[in-house]
Each structure stands twice: as structure tokens, then as C-alpha cells.
Amino acid sequence: MLLKLGILLLMMMLVYLTLFNLSSQYILVKKITRKNFNSALIDLRHQVREADFVSVDLEMTGVTTAPWRESLVFDRFDILYLKIKDSVENFAVVQFGICPFCWDASKDSFIAHPYTFYIFPRKELQFDAPAYEFLCQTASMEFLAKYQFDFNACIREGVSYLSRAQEATALSRLNSSNQDDESSNEGWRLKEGGDAELVSFADILFTERMKERISQWRNSLLSNTKGVQSEENSNDLNAKFQTVFFKMRPSIRLDGFTSRQHRLIQQVIRKHFKDLAYVRTVDDKYLKQKLVVYTDSDEDRRLLMKEVKTELCKGAELKVNAAVGFRHVVDLLSSEGKLVVGHNCFLDIAHIYNKFIGPLPSTVEEFATLVHKEFPFIIDTKYLLKADNVIKNLMKRNSTSLSSAFLYLCPQLASIRSSPFLAVQSCVKVEVQVDDMSSSDWNSGAKHEAGYDAIMTGCVFAQVCSHLGVDFKSSPSEGLIQNEKLQKYLNYVYISGRDGAIIDLGTGKEFPEPFDLYDRLRQRNKVVFQNIVVLWGFHSNFKPKDMKECLTKVFGLGSVTSVYYLDETAAFVQFSKEKFVSDFLTVKESLEKANDVISVVHPLAKLLEGGKTRAAPYEAYKEICSSSASQILFAEQAETVNRRQKIREVEFKHKSGSEESCDEMQSTSRHHLPFEELIDVCSTGSQ
């Protein structure tokens, strides 16, 4: 016996070999689908509890629903959030990478457990919840395909989930449907109308037949209890109505009837058999079952109904609980209150909130408050890489993208030997623990697989911590969260892919970049939102050059600070003074009303050509962004929103006195829109 145990232990030790460290070529990541989810959850619970920090990364089916929904230089902080919100509400998360890191003092190294969860919002509950729908951006799907994403594993085997909000509605719906069941179990409460009308001859016949059969069954039952053996006597009716026992009471199962027939049977029972009860329930396999049960007395009947009801509730709650699925992982992350590390993770956090907790609120401040409650400690490694001067010097001119930071900072893990900094700096050791290699649940990690990205993020974080002088050894008890060296990085997150906008999740406020990035800062400060007009619907050949030309003709040289095209159908025009905004709108309106010579030769005539040119102050842009409509072209989007709720080109009253910033700005034209010659302006050379 002891020997056996010893061997078992030995085997377990052998199996529990640590595979990867300095010498290995690739990192193994555990792949989780619904097949192995439950066992993985048990492991993960333990690992997260032990962890010093947990890194996460998500893969989605898309990022932007339209080209103009990408984050633009002219997007105000609140609008950046609206764009993220739109993205999150439309796209699905298909992979969730999570990697708990735990410091092992004896090995002087971190132990990491990377997981890639394939998740898919399958509709597990059959309640009448709306059909789930999500968007796929073809470019993103191709991107995933490029990195060998397994779509089959995701759709066929992905772990499903319910957000807390969905769970709550499912439970309440359940309760109300149980109440309905109860009321129908106890018969119709309604006066006359409750009865199903016997609309056809067939119905009447059926009702009569059922009455007869049920009473036969009941009679045979009663005579049985009186001791008269009529078992052999059973005719073919009993072949259909087999007596079964339900909660120790004799009953018959009603199989193979249509719902209308069920209704009629119910009616028969109610009208003619006081001691029989019609019961709906579910069996062990959660299949719906309908029975007619014999009860001894009214008291017995009440008892039975109560029993059935609690059972139904319990069963349904179990079912809902099972449908919660992957959300258990997020709940775990939140309840353990661990430090969560992500790279450029605002979009990830928003997805996590929306998919697993509840709908996103309409303002960024509310969002920050809600997120802060769930995840009070978040670190964005992108911010970390940029915010500290030591690290910045170290990174030199390297890109802060995850993979290049990983290659540069953790060469020993990326199995590249010749790093300039291996010699100078000490490397944090990270071991990936792999149990039970024999199973086929392992993916050899590759870039843009969520689990692999998560472990890269964690490694980068650990390495940066060590550069910042965070001592993992000394403070295992109080944890990294309390470490004073990390305090100034906690909860500062880049809000979008674009540089420059950082949110403090503690307050929900925009956080000015504290570090130099001199020209970018200048660039952002130069955008004066109340000086901006949004224009759309103009002629497609109308180039930015023309736009500027015709506007300066009216308002004078230097009146137009910059022109920026959102896409080929719409543009931002920033004037040098706020007054020009209302002036422009007034001139435009009057030109559109007047139908005389002046309106034809007016410099703005070219802009208004076609009569579909619309203009609105910046606030309208916010309204357009917050609409759930998703048109690919901005002009169409604006028109859709306009049709739904007339955006009025109202004068925009506000205090004047904003500084005039006459420097013009290079608009960062997006890759696929050939607007190089956007504006004839000086370049800030930030890119």
C-alpha cells in the first residue's frame, strides 16, 4: 500500500515536470475548451489565489465597425470612449488569455501558468432571451487566420458564458415562468376566457376521449387500492397510460401530445377530476415532462405542488449556474482582488466588463467607477514602458508594441541570446509549469494567441518591475499592490490605440501624459473642440485643398486652422476662432435658403454643390458616435442619425476667449485613404 503510494507520488512528480525555462524553444500554453473547462477552473482557482499578479489578453472578432470609428486625432476624450463602447458592443471575444504569475522564492523565479480559453457566446439557455448576435470585421478575421486561429475549436468547443446582468435576467425570467407554471398548475386564474375554446369537432372528440381514459385509469387505480386485482384486466388503454410513480404518488406520463392537446387535457383534469393534478416538471436530463398525478387530498395536492415548484427552481438555477460558464474565471479574478496586468488594455477591460458583468454605461466616468469596483488594481504595461524614464532610456527607440517589448526586455524567454542588455541587467526568471504533457490540450504558443500574449505581458511586467527596483523576494505577503514603487502606475491606462490619451481608472478623468513626448502633447492641446465644424455629404471629388481654399475665401486667410477628413465623405474643419463656427453655419443656412445669383457665385457654392452638404458643430459628432447605427461611411451614418433624431444645426453658444492656435497640423491620414495632400501645412513630425 505504502509502496503503491510512493510510486504514485513519484509518477506525479515525473509528470509534473517543469518544461520550459531558459533552454526551451517555445512556451506551452494550455488550451481550454468546454471539454476541459471544469477541471481547468479548479486548477486556476488555486493558481490565481496564490498568484502575485495575473496577466490577461483578449482576442476579438473585430475592432472598428467602420473606418471613421477608428480613433482619430480630433476625438475628444469622451468620444474615444464612445468609440470603444461601440466596438465592445458589436464584436465578440473569441479567446481569453490568462496567466497567473507566482513568485517562488526557493527557485528565485516566477512560476507562470498560461491558459488560452476559447470562448463563444453560445446560447445555452432556452429562455426567450434575444438571439445573440455579433459582428466580424473581415480584416480582423483574416488577421486571426494569419496567426492560425482555430475557428472550429472556438465555435464548436468554445466555453460559453453569461454576464452577471444576463444571469440576473435569466433567473428572474425563470422565476416568473415558474410562477406562470404554478398558476397553470393550479388552473386558470382568468374568468371565462381562460378556457381553450373547443373550436372543432376534433377537439370535442379528443376531450371526451381523454376524459374517458383518465377516468378509467383513475378508477383502475382506486380499485387497485381497494385490493381488487385488475392488473391483468388492463386493456390497451393502459398500454398508453402506464402508471408510474411521481413523488411516491401514482401518475401517468403524458408523452407525444401537442401543446394544444396538453391544454385540453389540462382543462379536462381541472373540470372533472378534483383529485388529479396536472404537473409540469423536468426529469434528470432536464427534459420537460408533463404528468397527471393522483393526490389523496387537497392537503396532499398542495404539498405536491410545492415540491414540484422548488424542484423546478433548483433545477433551473443549476442550469443557469452552468450557463455562467467562463464568467466564473472573471468572477474569480475580481473576487481575489489581484493585480491585473494587460498591455494597452482599455479595450480588453471594456470587453471584460461588457461581456461578463453588464452593459457599458454611457459615460467614461461612470465606466471607470464601475470597473474600479470590480478590478481595483490594473496596470497597463504600455503605460509602464513609457512613463518611467529609466525604462524609457532602456527601451531607447524600440516600439512599445507587446511583441517587440518582449523580445527586447525578455530575450532569455524569447530564446534570443544576443541582447544588448542581458549583460548589464539581471533577468527575472520565469518558469512555465506544465502538468500532464500527455494530453493534447497544449498549444505551442504563438504570437497573437491570447494565452501567449498574456504570458508575454506578464514577463514584460516582471522584467520592468525588476528594473524599477521592485523586490519580489522581500514582500510576498503584502503583495505587489502595496508596493510603493508601483503606486504611481496603478490604474493608468491608454484609452485607445492612439498615443496620448490616458485614463485614470480611479477617477475616470483624462490624465495628461506626464512624460515629455513634447510634440504629441502640443498636438493634442492644439485641438480646440468648440472651434470645430463637422461637414459631410459634399461632393466626393472635393479635396481638402479645395475645402480650405473656399473657406478661407469667406472667412479670411488664417481662419482655417486645419482640415481633416474622417473618410471620403466627411471632414472636420477647425477654425481659428469659435465665432467662425456659428458664422459658417449661418452663412451656409442662408445660402441654402436663397436661390439667387449670389448663392451661385458665392465661394461656398462649390462646397454646397449637390445640396447634400451638411454641417454641424462638434457636439453633433458626439451624438453621431453614440448612435447604435453602424454605417460604413460617415455621411450615411450621420444621415441615419439625422433621420432618427433631427440633429439641428443650431448655433452653438459658449464663452469665447479660447486661444488662437494658428499652427496648422498634419493630420495623420489612415493607411488606406490616400489623403497625403490633405493640407498644405507644416508637419509636426510626430510620427
Add this chain to the structure above:
Amino acid sequence: MRARLLQKRRLCTLNQQRQQRRCRQRPINQVTKSNFAESLQSLKTHIASAEYIAVSTRKTGSFAAPWRRILPFLDTAETAYLKSKDAAERFQILQFAVCPFTVSESKVVAHPYNFHLFPRDELNVGMPPSYSFSCQTSYLTYMAREGFDFNSCIYDGISYLSRVQETSAKNRLGKPLGGIYPMKSSSTHSVADSLFLERIRARVQNWMNVCKDKKDIEVPEDSLVRSLRKLISFLGVELHGSRPCMNIDVCNERQVQLALEMLSKFSSDLVPLVIPGKSGEPQAVRVVLTSSEEDKNLLERELQDAEDEETRKIRGFREVIDAISSSQKPIVAFDCLHEFTFIHSKFVAPLPHSMNEFMCSLLMVFPHILDVNHLLKEISPLKKASNIPAAFAHLRRRFSIPIDMEIPHQAPDGESDNHGHHVLLTVNLFAKLSSILKTTHAALTDFPVNDVESLESYMNIFTPSSAGLPEQPKEENVWISNTAKVSTEDLVFIWGFRQGMLAEQLKSCLSGTHNVFSEDFDVRLADKSCAILVFWKPGLAKILLDAMDSGSVGCDSLRELVSEGLKATGYEAYKRVCSLGLWETDLADSFDRSLTEQLQECNKDADCGKKAMEVYWSSDSINLDEL
């Protein structure tokens, strides 16, 4: 031998379910990126010899909420179209099955192909449908259960551009290499023009002299020397393929014109090509020197081929659509409104706003369309069948029509895929129905007609079916069977009652609350949040609406209901909801949104009420056949 014979002629008389299942295992040509070119060729020959072409598609979703399905008791052609339009714009086609076939007597010869599609924005057109598309998880789950291979679809699916996208892409990318450039005879030359002309003329002259010199010393030589020479000459003279060429840099359209003009006068051996830059603006004119007239023709043909190749790459799968369209053969499909809104929006152009415009535009591309669903409705015993399995079930009960299906080609070995079998079921069903219709037709007219002619009268009529989500539980119809048309004016939508109420409960709640309910009326649920009242006597609907609009509701009990939250509106509001695309999950929410927005508008816009009245009186009839 016998086995081979059997293999050769796979017979399938589809009058029994067992055989239907066998039909699923028939070989259907599965086409992906890799075998697209050759499959297209063979498909084209089959289309040419076929009588009909059946199509059927596999989509990523259909109608998102119960009321957004096409409801036969609720939707006019217009609202049905708007609902289909919304679905077609949202979702994507992942598989497109095409099956050219011929019918003679009871024998059908079919050539089924199943194309796997995945749109890629290869040219960065950035417009729908290739920017993004929506998926319904229930659909994907259902497809996964059927063994759909999503990896192969996304990795190897054939891409495509619609006709409108192609034009727009071409505009943006500029003329592809060697495109025929429109020549405008320019009138006068400015000084700058003349300078430019002189400069390039000198350059071209110079370059031609060099080339000619090289050619002169050309003597018979072996291939090694020739390729060496090619290498060396490459240092001095650029080559376009095997021919020498030179580039003339240009800054604008004007210079392109000048260069072309000059070259056309210069020498007949020169072929000009306009090289577009990144943004589509011309960047340079490439001059290619040909050795003779023959060689010039050869080059021009090469260029044409290259352009064709380029176009083919751009169009991708749409070549199939174009082939079907140009064949002008009748197209057979089940639930045509749904199928063709998809086809139109993905392969032709964005969908227009009204059904009429849509039909016009569609019939320009596909002049003859036969809706199997409509044929079903023409045969009275089959009226109730709203999907293919139901239709087969009804057919089995009433008719005995053996159909002999032959699929001559063999799919490659080892391919056990049965994707796209739906198209074969459609073909089979169509064959049966047309044989029934032909018999009745012949009995009526008394003289023989051919197949296509006998079906002429059923052409281009779409009957939307209510086949919806696969997961939808089949609710039983308690509706009194009644065949009647009712004007949309006699319909009233009500919502705001307790959810989960049944139609009959609702009816009993309502009756007695107002005088109008003393007349005959019916209640039907559009979804769990909203119901439709049908008044069989005209005018009552308006009385009810007026009563509920004016605060002074005549009856106390009705007022009671209204104060509990009951709301009502006419059919116009429903049309408005559909045309504005206020697609909420619950119809009640859509109505509420529509009404609040209308209210806002009215406040801004004083004459709104008048407009509303005008449209209010336009009435449509909707078919209550299906009730």
C-alpha cells in the same frame, strides 16, 4: 461491374425520407480558392446546357428577433422587403450552392456545386459587405453541429466584390496597367507643354536609337549568350517582360495626355502604358518598344489578358453570379425574397429603399426567377408547407411523383462533404411541383407546352416564407382557419400589457372594454410584447385609435387598461418602424422609440401632423391566407 454501374447512375427517388437522407450523401463539388478557376470553367459549360439553375445559400444569420421574421399575418410586401433588406445587409453568405439542371419527364440531370465564400477586403474598398458582417451565434452553433468547417471557410473561402464595389475599387485604384486611356485631342499647347513635349521627345528618340543599335548587332546566338545579353542590357535599358521600355515621369493628367499624343505620332512600334501611383493618380507613362506589328498585337493581347486576370481576381466569386446572370436562364430558389435580397446586396449593389426599386434592379440582373415557395402556394394541398421538409411531407401524403435524379459528375474521392445538399432538395422539390403544375396546366389549356412556358405565369413572384430561426420552437396555431384579406387600416397594434399573456387571454381582457370590441375581432401576438387586433368590420380600428389617443377614453374599463400602460397604434407606425430600421428586440420597444422620436419631431415641425394624416389613408391589403 455492377458496383460501377450503380456508382455511375446514382438513382434517388425522393419519395421517402430514407432516400432523402441518401441524397444528402451525394457528391457535391466543393469549391474553394484552390479549385475555383477550373470549377468555374466546368460550371459555365453546365450552365450553358442547363434548362434551369437552382441556387441556395448558407448565411451567418437571419432574423434577430421573433417579430423581425416575416410574419404572413402581419407583413405587406413592402415591410417584408424591409425586414429582408435588414437581414441581407447585416449577415454574410458563407456558402453558395449553384446547381444547373435539366428536367425531362421524370428525370432530372443536375450538376451541383457548392462554393465556399469569405469576403476579404483585399483592395481596401472599405465598404459593405466586405468591411464587416454580423453572425448569429445560434446559426453558427447549428452549422457547427452539421460539421461546417469554419477554418476552411475563413482560410480558403473565395472572396468577391459586388458590381458596385468593383466600379468603386477601379475608380480608386485608377486604370490597371495597360488600360486603354481615353485620348483627348488637346487644342493648344502652353509654353510649359511644349517644353515638356520637347524634352520627352528627345528622350524617347535617344532611347530608341540605343535600342535599335543593340538590335542591329544582334546575331544568332545561343540561349546563354542571349540571357547574358539580357542581363547586361538590363543595366542600360529597362525591360518590360522581354521588350525594352522606358518610363516617362508625369505629374498630372495633362502630361499623360501630352505624352500619349506625342507617342502616337512618334512611331507605330511603341505601346504606351500608364502606371498609376499609390493614390491612383498617374505616376509615369511607360513606353514599350515592340519589334514589329505582330509583336505589337501580341503585347496588346498580353496586356488585355493581364487586365482580364486582374478583373477576375477582383471579382472573385462574382464571376459565377455574372455567368448565371448572362445565361438568362430561369433561376430556381426557395424563399426568393430572402435569397435575392442577400444576393443583390452582396454581388450587385446596395439594396434600394423600396420593394419596387429592388425588383426592377433585380430583374435587370436576373430576368427569370421562380420561387419554389410561391409554387407551393399555388398547389392548394401544399399551401401550409413553409419549409422544404414540410413540403416533402405534404407531397408524400398527397401525391406520388417519382423523380429520377442523376448527377453525372463524380466528386473527387475521399470527399464526403455533404455541404450544399439543400440545393438538391430544392431541385427535387421543384421538379415535383412543376410536374404537378404542368399536369394541371395541360388539363386547362389542352395543348402541349414546354416546361418553361408552363411555368411562365409563376415567374418573378415572391412569396415570403416565415421559415425562421432553426431554434424557434414550433408554436401551435390556435388561429381560426380563415382565408381573408384585411386592409392594413383595420389592424391595430397594442402593447404594454403584461408579458406572457396569450392571445385569447388578451382578447377576453379587451372584450367589453369598448364598443368596438362588441363587433367581431381577432387578436394575434406579433411577439411576446405586442399584439395585433384585426377588426373585420372597417372603420372600427380608427375609432379605437381615436378613443385611445384622446384622453377621454369613452369607457371606464378601457381607461383602466390605458392607465395600466396599454398603448395602441395603427399600421403606419409599423411601416415607420421598419423603414427607419428601429429594430429593437421587442416590437413594443420599437414602437415606443418610434413614438417618442415622432413626438420630438412634431414639436420641431408643426406640419408633421398633416403629413401623417396623408400617409395614414393610403392603404394596402395584406394577405391573411396563412392564418
